[in-house]
Amino acid sequence: AQSVTQPDIHITVSEGASLELRCNYSYGATPYLFWYVQSPGQGLQLLLKYFSGDTLVQGIKGFEAEFKRSQSSFNLRKPSVHWSDAAEYFCAVAPREYGNKLVFGAGTILRVKS
Amino acid sequence: EPEVTQTPSHQVTQMGQEVILRCVPISNHLYFYWYRQILGQKVEFLVSFYNNEISEKSEIFDDQFSVERPDGSNFTLKIRSTKLEDSAMYFCANSQGENTEAFFGQGTRLTVV
Numbered sequence: 001a002q003s004v005t006q007p008d009i010h011i012t013v014s015e016g017a018s019l020e021l022r023c024n025y026s027y028g029a030t031p032y033l034f035w036y037v038q039s040p041g042q043g044l045q046l047l048l049k050y051f052s053g054d055t056l057v058q059g060i061k062g063f064e065a066e067f068k069r070s071q072s073s074f075n076l077r078k079p080s081v082h083w084s085d086a087a088e089y090f091c092a093v094a095p096r097e098y099g100n101k102l103v104f105g106a107g108t109i110l111r112v113k114s
Numbered sequence: 115e116p117e118v119t120q121t122p123s124h125q126v127t128q129m130g131q132e133v134i135l136r137c138v139p140i141s142n143h144l145y146f147y148w149y150r151q152i153l154g155q156k157v158e159f160l161v162s163f164y165n166n167e168i169s170e171k172s173e174i175f176d177d178q179f180s181v182e183r184p185d186g187s188n189f190t191l192k193i194r195s196t197k198l199e200d201s202a203m204y205f206c207a208n209s210q211g212e213n214t215e216a217f218f219g220q221g222t223r224l225t226v227v
Contacts, residue, residue, distance in 0.1 A: 032213070043118065043205065043218035044157070051213075090157065099213035100147060101170055104157040 002027045004091050004105035012111040013081050021076040021108050023091030031093040033074040034102065035065055039087045047089075050074065051099075061085070086112045116140040118208050120219035127226055130195050135222045137189040137206030146189045147207040147216060148181065150174070157205065163189065164212075196226045 003026045013019050025031065033050040048059025055067040065076045074091060091105040119138040127133050139146060148160040161171040163181050180192045189208075193200055203223050207216040 036218075041220065043120075043220040044207075045218070046215055049215070092157075098162075098170060100145065100207070100209055100216045101159050101162060102149070102157075102216070103159070106156050 002031070002093060002095070002103045004093055004103055006089075006091055006105035006108050008108045009106070010109045010111065012113060015083050015112050015114050016080050019076075019078045019081045019085070019110070021089050021091075021110070023074045023076065023105060025072050025074065025091075025093045027072075027093055027095075029096065030069060031095055032099045033065075033067060034092040034094070035059065035063070035074070035076050036090045036092060036104075037061075037087045038090065038107075044090065047076070081110075081112055083112045083114060086110055116143070116217050118206055118217050118219035120204075120206050120222050122222060123220065124223045125225070127196055127224070129198055129226050133193050133196055133224060135191045135193075135204050135206075135224070137191075137208070137219055138187070139189055139206075139208040140210075140217060143208040143210045143217070145209045145212060145216075146181070146183075147209075148191045149205040149207060149218075150202040151205070151221075152199075152202040160191075193224075196224075198226050200224060201226045 005024045035047040036044040048057045050057045050067045088107045090107045092102040094102045121136045146163040151157045161175045162169045203221045205221045206219040209216040
């Protein structure tokens, strides 16, 4: 069965510091891969997605993610975090034959300290 | 950015009562989805809906659940006889195509007492 693991429940970083959120997946074939962000009281917003091609994907708000097939990973990065990035981040996968049947990870709560 | 609107934002209901959660989709986005997140757990896929039919559903989506577009516009999730374990945040999502970006609403928090 498909599964997504986000090993870090909480992460705290200083404003201006770099960020990496980890995501590993278990799936028979290479799925579609996504990162979503959820701010309090808001819905899930798509940050970026990987379907095929270049394994380094650029997203909104200065985020990027790298797909590593050998490690079954899709880690999210940002070189310099802003206080407004504090939110919960979800990694998700979906089968290629049905790209919106998403399987989510448990989420990582990002706190930003000034 | 396109927006999916869900109402109500929070609903409290007695166990055994029926609830209907509503979603106003984005114009011309014809694929609809419901997800839920029980407190402290992962966001889980419930059902997808296209062309007035369910196209996929999970094991969670049993006979107590139903979806429809009653007026050809709004998209609803009905739970016929709520149980305590139905308490969760329910997210509606909407996409233009089967493999295009799904836009999520802000969620409805359902509390069954």
